[in-house]
Amino acid sequence: MTTQVAARPALNLKGLPQYGVYLAILLLVLYNIFFTPYFLTWSNVRIQLIQVAPIVIVALGMALVIGTEGIDLSVGSVMALAAALIPLYLGYGVVAAILASLVAGVAVGFINGVLVARVGLQPIVATLALFVGGRGLAVVISEGKLKDVRNPDLIYLGSGDLFGIPVLVWIAAALVLVVAFLVRRTVFGRRLLAVGGNRPATELAGLPVKRVLITVYVLCAVLASIAGLLSVARIQSSDASAVGLLIELSAITAVVVGGTPLTGGKVRVLGTVAGALLMQLVIATMIKHNLQPSTTEMVQAVIILIAVYVARERKTR
Amino acid sequence: MLEVLDVSKIFPGVRALDQVSFRLQAGEVHALVGENGAGKSTLIKVLTGVYQPDSGELRYDGRTAQFGTPMDAQHAGISTIYQEVNLIPLMSVAHNLFLGREPRNRLGLLDENRMHRDAREILAGYGVTADVRRRLGTLALGEQQMVALARAVMIDAKVVIMDEPTSSLEPREVETLFGVIRELHGRGIGIIYVSHRLDELYQICDAVTILRDGKVVHTGKLADLERIRLVSLMLGREMSEVRREGATAFSGAATGDTGAAPVLRASGLTSRRKLHDISFEVRPGEVVGLGGLLGAGRSETIKAIGGAYPLDSGDVQVNGVDLKKPTTVRAVRAGIAVQPEDRKAEGIIAGLSVRENIALAVLPQLSRLGLVSESKIDAIVEKYMTRLRIKASSPHQLVGDLSGGNQQKVLLARLLATGPKVLLLDEPTRGIDVGAKAEVQSLIDELAAEGLGVVLVSSDAEELIEGADRVVVLRDGVVVGVLTGAQVTTEDLMSAIAAGGNE
Structure with a gap:
């Protein structure tokens, strides 16, 4: 026998990490069109979009953090903090309430950023602190009570329409564009990718690595606080112990399924949106076909595994 | 012993190996040389089962062989030491040495005492005296390489492939390595030796195979091949041209304007245990070499000036302006550009374009x-x-x-894009092919001629001597001598290093 090796036709998986998520969405939509009654009705599409909007917003921030080889577990707690502050400041007007919740986001993000960039904690540990503490603080602020929110302006943000499309969806779409622009066109975006690609090298190149990292965590937390205040606006009440529960996992899933590697140096903004949409579609499909939530969770797990498997870096070159 | 016949390997757009035949005899040290991209790495990967050849035959011990994976090749007795050390920095030296083959006691548990004892004995033969319980990552790069070599040889190897084993070694360690190679040689082990350093090849190798553009351009006894001929075969250049250009691409002419005010002045750089009161100046157009052995503090000095290594005291001035506690951001802004030693870890960002x-x-x-x-x-x-x-x-x-x-x-x-006034280069030609090396060297000359101040660290003595106008010799973080003018010779450098020491 010799080592003569014929060219084997290998399965071409090259484009899969990048475009697999879009393909999956397409297949799922086609399936639903044929097999799910009332799937393609405007009211259903509307509900799906409204439900996915907060996840998309949080996932955008998460994608940026993951792009720096980090992770932010505190996003759900930031949402809770933002939600808890809304009823407190609503007396001074909608603008004051929104500002208060955004400031909370800035504060949490700044603490996360300082812990990661200056103190040098690992992101998962640094953000774990506020993951635990943030929600606790939110419950204390809200005195553990569910508070109704009856401000018409705020309710408009959560349930209103603009040109027939929910305001919530407009806001999410706008934020997607802003983040995509940030990543692709700005100095900050390039620096973010460089930090994620090789932090020591970026530092030696004379870039303000710490400032970039702190900014990234602040952005992520601000996006989470936007998601938090929009959730309050949508359900018209503020419940600090429930808002944004487990959303960090949905957000990380969306980012990973969307093809952004956890190893940093790359951010796929549209992929992240698609990842969130895909997971939403999967859940919706399951519910429409009367499957147990437990089954849904297992299917989600399989999708995550496939996404990670496809996106894994080849060890040999 | 190990042989390939008419092997070709094609990658999209490149014919990496084109009908290459190569034969390693038992007990032979066979040099494999060529510029980067000539196909050396591909050939090694074919030999070690990382790649499968597209056509041709691999023969081992007289029989046709096929290595599906690197593991197959290792089991067959082919060990490889790569250019970059492939060990686990967070595990202890002993653990790394015995990884996958740990000695066990009667209960089948790890026998730590025996492992440490054996590791100490084995490594002593390679000149590594560090505590084997230390984490590997805390050892100097050269010592890590020795551990990698010891590990490779331990696996009852019949063939050892060394890909630029000396690129991170100091002269003393190179001697130890050569001692090991001679011993392996005596035991009838075949060695494939890849290196860009001609001195080493002539010192240690019996035979040579030269690759260029994926083809074998020469194979035979090394002693029969004139050095200048070897270089010209490798580069595909005319011999007269090589002769004219010399061994390195440096012009050798002193370019420093001795009258001008220094562009960089480092004074009293001190950092706990590593640097002690290091002072020197660089004038515009001058190339100042930093000489010394591994661990002498050359890289630390360069990084400290660039703001990437903490200083306890000392000043860095650029064009007379004090940097006041250098940080990387401030250093770059002041016109200091640092090329770090470890290109992959601290230099490039591999995932970006x-x-x-x-x-x-x-x-x-x-x-x-x-x-x-x-x-x-x-x-x-x-x-x-x-x-x-x-x-x-x-x-x-x-x-x-x-x-x-x-x-x-x-x-x-x-x-260069940052428009620096001073360039600090730490091993600028390490691990790059002969052609690129010459280009980088002449670039350094060119930049100095344009008025930049350059600080050059190189463990290649020839490069340091020919490249630098002045050499500051360090030992254990202290300046032990400065060579200027006619003193800038290899002999003076060696004696300055030796004189400073008490070993």
């Missing part, structure tokens, strides 16, 4: 209101890719896919 890597440090100048201007980036990238002759399929190619020489050039392009 050539373009992004070059523009990285100067983005603010290439943008307005935080928005980057693609056309300005294109202009500057184009300028440096042409000037440094960076070979990439396009500016958008990932830097990680380039050859070492081109990665180094991309890194230099990034430094």
Whole structure:
């Protein structure tokens, strides 16, 4: 026998990490069109979009953090903090309430950023602190009570329409564009990718690595606080112990399924949106076909595994 | 013993190996040389089962063989030591040495005492005296390499492949390595030795195979091959040309303007245990070499000046302006550019394109209101890719896919784009092919002639002597001598290092 090796036709998986998520969405939509009654009705599409909007917003921030080889577990707690502050400041007007919740986001993000960039904690540990503490603080602020929110302006943000499309969806779409622009066109975006690609090298190149990292965590937390205040606006009440529960996992899933590697140096903004949409579609499909939530969770797990498997870096070159 | 016949390997767009035949005899040290991209790495990977050849035959011990995976090759007795150390930095030295073959006691548990004892004994033979319980990552790069070598030889190897084993070794360690090679040689083990250092080849190798553009251009006894002929075969240049250019591409002419005010002045640099009161100056147009052995504090000095190594005391001045506690940001702004020793870990960003890597440090100048201007980036990238002759399929190619020489050039392009006044180069030609090496060397000359101050660290004595106008010799973090003018010779450098020591 010799080592003569014929060219084997290998399965071409090259484009899969990048475009697999879009393909999956397409297949799922086609399936639903044929097999799910009332799937393609405007009211259903509307509900799906409204439900996915907060996840998309949080996932955008998460994608940026993951792009720096980090992770932010505190996003759900930031949402809770933002939600808890809304009823407190609503007396001074909608603008004051929104500002208060955004400031909370800035504060949490700044603490996360300082812990990661200056103190040098690992992101998962640094953000774990506020993951635990943030929600606790939110419950204390809200005195553990569910508070109704009856401000018409705020309710408009959560349930209103603009040109027939929910305001919530407009806001999410706008934020997607802003983040995509940030990543692709700005100095900050390039620096973010460089930090994620090789932090020591970026530092030696004379870039303000710490400032970039702190900014990234602040952005992520601000996006989470936007998601938090929009959730309050949508359900018209503020419940600090429930808002944004487990959303960090949905957000990380969306980012990973969307093809952004956890190893940093790359951010796929549209992929992240698609990842969130895909997971939403999967859940919706399951519910429409009367499957147990437990089954849904297992299917989600399989999708995550496939996404990670496809996106894994080849060890040999 | 190990042989390939008419092997070809084709990658998309490249014929990496073209009908290559190569034969290693038992007990032979066989040099494998060629520029980067000549096919050396591909050939090694075919021999070790990383790649399967597209055509041709692999023969081992007289029989046709096929290695499906690197593991198969290892089991067959072929060990490889790669250019970059492939061990686990967070595990102890002993653990690394015995990884996968740990000694066990009667209960089947790890026998730590025996492992440590054996490790100590084995490593002593390689001149490594460090505590084997220390984490590998805390050892000097040269010592790590020795551990890798010891590990490779331990696996009852019949063939040992060494890919630039000396690139991170000091002269003393090279001697130890050569001792080990001679011993292996005596035991009838075949060795394939890849190196860019000609001195070493002539010192240790019996036979040589020269690759160029994926083809074998020469194979035979090394002693029969004149040095100048070897270089010309490798480069594919005319011999007269090589002769005229000399061994390195440095002009040798002193370019430093001794009357001018120093562009860089480091005074009293002190950092706990590593640096003690180091002072020197660099004038515009001058190349100052930092000489010394591994661990003498050369890299630390360079990094400290660049703001990437903590200083307890000492000042760094650029054009007479004090940096006041240098940080990397402040150093770059003041006109200091540092090329770190470890290109992959601290230099390039492998996952980004050539373009992004070059523009990285100067983005603010290439943008307005935080928005980057693609056309300005294109202009500057184009300028440096042409000037440094960076070979990439396009500016958008990932830097990680380039050859070492081109990665180094991309890194230099990034430094130059910042418009530095002082260039600090730590091993600028390590692990890059002969052609790129010459280009980098003449670039250093050129930049100095343009008035830049250059600090050069190189463990290649020839490079240091021919490149530098002045050499500051360090030992254990202390300046032990300065060679100037006619003193800048290899002999003076060696005696300065030796004189400073008490070993």
